[in-house]
Structure formats: structure tokens, C-alpha cells
Amino acid sequence: MSGTSYGPSGPSYEAAAEALRLLEDRGWSLAVAESLTGGLLAGALTAVPGASRTFRGSVTAYATDLKRDLLGVPGDLLADRGAVDGEVARQMAAGVRWRLGADWGLSTTGVAGPEPQDGQPVGTVFVAAAGPGGQNEQVRLALEGDRDEIRSATVLAALELLQRVVRAAGAPGAVAAQGSGGAAEGDAEALVGDLPGGEHYGAEERSNP
Amino acid sequence: MSGTSYGPSGPSYEAAAEALRLLEDRGWSLAVAESLTGGLLAGALTAVPGASRTFRGSVTAYATDLKRDLLGVPGDLLADRGAVDGEVARQMAAGVRWRLGADWGLSTTGVAGPEPQDGQPVGTVFVAAAGPGGQNEQVRLALEGDRDEIRSATVLAALELLQRVVRAAGAPGAVAAQGSGGAAEGDAEALVGDLPGGEHYGAEERSNP
Numbered sequence: 001m002s003g004t005s006y007g008p009s010g011p012s013y014e015a016a017a018e019a020l021r022l023l024e025d026r027g028w029s030l031a032v033a034e035s036l037t038g039g040l041l042a043g044a045l046t047a048v049p050g051a052s053r054t055f056r057g058s059v060t061a062y063a064t065d066l067k068r069d070l071l072g073v074p075g076d077l078l079a080d081r082g083a084v085d086g087e088v089a090r091q092m093a094a095g096v097r098w099r100l101g102a103d104w105g106l107s108t109t110g111v112a113g114p115e116p117q118d119g120q121p122v123g124t125v126f127v128a129a130a131g132p133g134g135q136n137e138q139v140r141l142a143l144e145g146d147r148d149e150i151r152s153a154t155v156l157a158a159l160e161l162l163q164r165v166v167r168a169a170g171a172p173g174a175v176a177a178q179g180s181g182g183a184a185e186g187d188a189e190a191l192v193g194d195l196p197g198g199e200h201y202g203a204e205e206r207s208n209p
Numbered sequence: 210m211s212g213t214s215y216g217p218s219g220p221s222y223e224a225a226a227e228a229l230r231l232l233e234d235r236g237w238s239l240a241v242a243e244s245l246t247g248g249l250l251a252g253a254l255t256a257v258p259g260a261s262r263t264f265r266g267s268v269t270a271y272a273t274d275l276k277r278d279l280l281g282v283p284g285d286l287l288a289d290r291g292a293v294d295g296e297v298a299r300q301m302a303a304g305v306r307w308r309l310g311a312d313w314g315l316s317t318t319g320v321a322g323p324e325p326q327d328g329q330p331v332g333t334v335f336v337a338a339a340g341p342g343g344q345n346e347q348v349r350l351a352l353e354g355d356r357d358e359i360r361s362a363t364v365l366a367a368l369e370l371l372q373r374v375v376r377a378a379g380a381p382g383a384v385a386a387q388g389s390g391g392a393a394e395g396d397a398e399a400l401v402g403d404l405p406g407g408e409h410y411g412a413e414e415r416s417n418p
Binding site for chain 1: 243245246247248249250251252253254256264266267268269270271272279308309322323
């Protein structure tokens, strides 16, 4: 295929605009941590005019050591499981939320190809979201297609996950008091430490059609 | 227009592939700091299979405070000139090189629109590159078009700047000794401190056709 648009049209743009609207309605900010999508998730969000009211920024931690040093993913987790892992995705989401002082963190990690990575086949992808109420959900995807198609499908899946968890967190009026100022550092550090057994833990598996 | 491809075709892909090839031939790594392009520059680089051999990662510092806190751009510089400024671009490039431990840093800042920002009109853009020999060049662009066109033209201009400064830094054999391991922290901190009067300082102005 000849590539996917991240400009003002297409499914990623619509999904990004809707996710930003849901966040803004609730007074919440967003930060993004990317691996295989390599900037495209942030790029889809910033294609939307006015994104700066909600989107604070992103970290592309392409090198595995940056997942540890910039996002706070535990080094022993990365050593044990590799970078393509659901718990790594959850830690990336929680870590970028803390590091960038945002209410929500959204992450991607996986294998876009053309080669397998960390013992995982091409198309194995995890997306995760972490929120101000302790939410920290991951979704496992088994994607087919070429490098560009896998990256594009991952962007869309991450945005759909974000929409779902933000809607589930409450209607705009109900969450207004929470959304006043990003994650306090102590709060986020506690969140990172508490992740594995957190009651908001969730995981599901999906394949693309 | 209906959007620009960041997949495996188009001018950004070709420019990214060439920039990565020039770096890899010299044993150099790359990190990216983005503002108005919001992830698309990193996305163009990671569209290229094998990018992980050279590209370490990126920071999208969309919120101005992240340019200070994550990239080390001096707060008084941001307060004096705003985020859309050539010196800010140079500090972003030097800062991400240091923060991500890469040989080269490449940055973008500017106004994609639809609204003016920090007193600068839509289309005012700065790209900059910082390298292991003290290089720290910026280019000012005056771009026309819509938000998507301005962001796409900025990605291309940044990649062309990187190609030029890497070529100017020397042929592969001549620089092999320099490219052995990323920026040492002390080295990069000295570089950030030395920027304004450095002998490698360079600036030029360009408009898109």
C-alpha cells in the first residue's frame, strides 16, 4: 500500500478528534508513550487543531533503555519479558502520565516488522491507558499487514481504547473535580509502584479483522 | 488537501531513509525533539525498516513547560522569546541529544495554525540540528499552506537539514572515531551551556516555493 494519511481526514483523525473532545469535556490532559508507532500516535492527535488544549506531549522510546530511563519501566521487567509485553505497555502509560504531568497516559509497544522482535512475531502489539482514578488497562492485538498497516492499526486501536476508558471514567460533570491539574508526582509514583495488583487492572485480546 | 502519507512512499520517507543511511554509515545515533510536527518527524523516521539501528527516540514537547523540563531549554529564553524561536530550536536539538544519549539531535518548533502563536504568524517555523562536533545549526522557514501542509513541509526541511549537516561533518571513514557511543552527559551539558557563542553556530532563512 502507499501509506496512510495522518492529515485532516481518515479514521485516525476522527478517532483522535473524538478522544481529545472527550478529554477536554472532562478537563483532562493527555500524554503519549510510543514504541512501534514511533511518533504517529502523537502525530494523529496533533493533526487536530486545538490539540494543545489537551495534549501535553509524548515520548517515543524506540530504544529499550529509554523505556526504562525516560518512562520508568522497571529494568527487570524489560529483561524478563522484552519490550513487547502487556505489562510493559501498562508501565509505559503510567510512566508517561507521571513524567509529563498529565491526567491520562496512552502507550503502544509491539512488532511492526519486517523482522520479529524479542521473540514475538510481527503484528504482536499491546496498547495501554493509565488514568487519574488508577485506571491502567491494556489490550493485546494480533495484527496482520505490512509495517505501515500494523502501525496505522495500532494508532487507531490506542485511540479507541482511550475513548473507551475515558467514557467509562465518568460523564463530564461527574469527573470535573478530578481534572484540575495533571498528575502530582507523588501520586504518579505510587501508581507506578502499585500497578501489578491494582484493582483497575484489565486486559483483553483482540485481532484485527 | 486530504493529508500526507508517512508510509513507505513519498518525499518524507525518502528523506528519512537517506538521513538514516548517512548516520548509520558513520556509526551515529539520532534523537528528535518536536513541537509543531507533534510526532510526525519521528514517525517519518520510524517508517523506515531498520530505523532502530540509528533512531533512539523522540520527545514531543507540545506544552511549553515540557521544552524546559524535559529538554532543558532555559525558562528565561522561553519567557523572553516564546517557543517559536531559532535559539529555542537549537536548544531543543542540543537538549534532546543530551537527554536521549544520541550523537545527533534534530528539532522543530513553529506555528502550524490555524491560530498565530507567541506573536508569530502561521507558517513561521524553525528547525535545528545539534551534533557531536559541537554543530548546532538552525534554519528559519516561512511556510504557506494549511496545518497539514506546514507540518509536512517542516518534516521534510528538518530531514534535509540533518542530511546536510551530517554530510558536512565528514565522510564515513573520517568520523568513525567520533561515533562510538552517543553523547557523554558531561559533554552534552557543556554543549548546552556553550551554545549561544559557539563557532559552529549557523542560521539561514528560507521560504518554501
